[in-house]
Amino acid sequence: xxxxxxxxxxxxxxxxxxxxxxxxxxxxxxxxxxxxxxxxxxxxxxxxxxxxxxxxxxxxxxxxxxxxxxxxxxxxxxxxxxxxxxxxxxxxxxxxxxxxxxxxxxxxx
Amino acid sequence: xxxxxxxxxxxxxxxxxxxxxxxxxxxxxxxxxxxxxxxxxxxxxxxxxxxxxxxxxxxxxxxxxxxxxxxxxxxxxxxxxxxxxxxxxxxxxxxxxxxxxxxxxxxxxxxxxxxxxxxxxxxxxxxxxxxxxxxxxxxxxxxxxxxxxxxxxxxxxxxxxxxxxxxxxxxxxxxxxxxxxxxxxxxxxxxxxxxxxxxxxxxxxxxxxxxxxxxxxxxxxxxxxxxxxxxxxxxxxxxxxxxxxxxxxxxxxxxxxxxxxxxxxxxxxx
Numbered sequence: 001x002x003x004x005x006x007x008x009x010x011x012x013x014x015x016x017x018x019x020x021x022x023x024x025x026x027x028x029x030x031x032x033x034x035x036x037x038x039x040x041x042x043x044x045x046x047x048x049x050x051x052x053x054x055x056x057x058x059x060x061x062x063x064x065x066x067x068x069x070x071x072x073x074x075x076x077x078x079x080x081x082x083x084x085x086x087x088x089x090x091x092x093x094x095x096x097x098x099x100x101x102x103x104x105x106x107x108x109x
Numbered sequence: 110x111x112x113x114x115x116x117x118x119x120x121x122x123x124x125x126x127x128x129x130x131x132x133x134x135x136x137x138x139x140x141x142x143x144x145x146x147x148x149x150x151x152x153x154x155x156x157x158x159x160x161x162x163x164x165x166x167x168x169x170x171x172x173x174x175x176x177x178x179x180x181x182x183x184x185x186x187x188x189x190x191x192x193x194x195x196x197x198x199x200x201x202x203x204x205x206x207x208x209x210x211x212x213x214x215x216x217x218x219x220x221x222x223x224x225x226x227x228x229x230x231x232x233x234x235x236x237x238x239x240x241x242x243x244x245x246x247x248x249x250x251x252x253x254x255x256x257x258x259x260x261x262x263x264x265x266x267x268x269x270x271x272x273x274x275x276x277x278x279x280x281x282x283x284x285x286x287x288x289x290x291x292x293x294x295x296x297x298x299x300x301x302x303x304x305x306x307x308x309x310x311x312x313x314x315x316x317x318x319x320x321x322x323x324x325x326x327x328x329x330x331x332x333x334x335x336x337x338x339x340x341x342x343x344x345x346x347x348x349x350x351x352x353x354x355x356x357x358x359x360x361x362x363x364x365x366x367x368x369x370x371x372x373x374x375x376x377x378x379x
Contacts, residue, residue, distance in 0.1 A: 007174070027171075071328060073171040073328070
């Protein structure tokens, strides 16, 4: 999980108070726990990302709980407003409790 | 007189229908833009707007992860010769440009056709002295996507004459041969009924210009041979192996069917 690939995108610079879109994507197979191993017939244990949050300058601005119906390699986008320059930190937490982070800088002009 | 009037109305109605139909046709031509060449339509034009949007946005397109992975592998030295792809081919953006449009190609040494996957493994075993990648492995898909991606937007243009002709004929024969318990040939769906429905799915012309493609059903990238296997299973036939000569010939024929269509790798389909 530590090596999970992520891609995040925010505009390089925005005007103060302007609403902008933040986009985030992670490579993850999002194993639902419903599938059976074709050879052994045993259930493949659930392994998904169950929490996604975003922090701006240390303050949480977006949070969501994820469930098994979410597709593999999940993409999410949300809107935010910034009054000062800072760093948006995206965090994905999986079923094993591991967290992956990615960050992007926003420049408020 | 009354009879005449009825007739007149009927012919007006008929004229109106023709006009509407023609109007719709004219729309269709413009709407598909580069995704349509003569009567050949990319699978893109059969996809829903939502799916199209995922493909067109390079950030949202999940297959771009494989492109990134492929780029990393391109520069990674491996094998006894400790060479990478870049050691011989330098910048993929230049050296691999147009490659996707001309593969599968004839290989005189093998005496048969080779596709991009095969070429990658030939390079790995002969030049890099490294282990070949398994077909459909993450590495193989990433490299194939990366190589084909360099030709994005260029028209498909495989060679089908000369020494290639017998393989092209074999591919064509495969395409029109009935198989499986359902007794269906590729052409029954993709030549006779594109635009029609197979249960909830809309049949496309079965063009290969977007492969390897990210299928939402697969939740990952897959090769054209995987798609062939899926099609063959659906008509209740025993599929050939990925990388087999049968499928490589078929890949050639399908690539020719889509001649002129832009390479879309990595495409997104349902």
